[in-house]
């Protein structure tokens with residue numbers, strides 16, 4: 001029998017990688033909290049938080065090769081982009097819609113990430129549209145004989161869209177190197193999952209499209225990483241797609257424009273706060289001698305300092321020139 005202590009090693013993770021995963025989760029939480037507070041101070045238009053989703057986001061993204069594989073996120077995925085290599089500064093530059101924001105030069109909504117060098121593909125606001133984009137990119141990789149995997153993240157609500165079904169069908173038919181990650185946080189804004197689907201586990205749908213679907217505890221980062229690693233390996237060796245359903249919970253309202261007291265009880269939120277994925281992984285690492293109090297405090301301080309520095313830099317960075325507002329909207333004449 002495998003000792004729990006050895007689990008990171010079994011998964012091919014060194015001790016320093018385990019701590020790196022923990023750090024990415026802490027950084028992701030700090031970046032989400034900061035944006036939420038700044039928005040309340042009137043310093044940003046809107047924000048979507050990843051609080052509660054850290055194990056799902058970091059655990060899946062950690063299985064990819066950054067800059068080689070293709071990343072298709074949605075607005076909640078701050079933990080994904082920080083794991084792939086975007087910085088807290090990149091995230092805050094987008095939040096403040098600054099001229100040098102790598103995601104869109106301050107044009108897209110905050111939390112709609114993009115980073116060409118890291119192959120984080122620009123996302124649109126309509127729910128689920130990134131899913132066929134990921135499948136199309138996986139199709140291109142297959143046609144070109146490349147070993148590049150596409151991973152795409154979306155919520156439980158997104159699985160009701162035709163885009164999701166069409167994408168899964170096409171991926172199954174062509175056995176494409178794509179991994180579908182459903183961040184099942186139980187709500188699509190105010191709509192509970194029981195009004196979205198008639199199945200207990202949405203992962204069972206994968207079977208209907210001819211590939212495996214797995215359901216994992218989305219608050220257990222090692223379980224998520226294991227599922228993602230297997231799915232990426234399967235995709236890379238040409239065996240086709242996998243659907244991962246990670247059951248989790250968003251600990252705060254849907255966005256800064258939402259009052260979640262109108263559709264979920266405080267008791268429910270409290271219950272899930274006790275399953276906080278960061279505290280859980282921290283307890284795991286401490287309990288198995290991989291993290292002590294000193295290192296934990298250092299990592300927490302490092303994340304806070306990174307987010308502080310990012311906030312200060314971004315807040316003081318220049319806005320886009322208003323003259324450029326229509327750039328990338330209409331065709332422009334070539335300038336010789």
Ligand SMILES: Cc1ncc(C[n+]2csc(CCOP(=O)(O)OP(=O)(O)O)c2C)c(N)n1
Pocket residue numbers: 076125126127154155156157158159183185187188189254
């Ligand atoms: C096509 C479309 N319909 C409606 C919306 C408005 N909308 C934005 S987010 C959202 C909920 C999505 O929920 P889910 O996919 O479960 O993701 P979660 O926000 O819970 O992580 C909706 C309905 C939209 N952006 N696009």
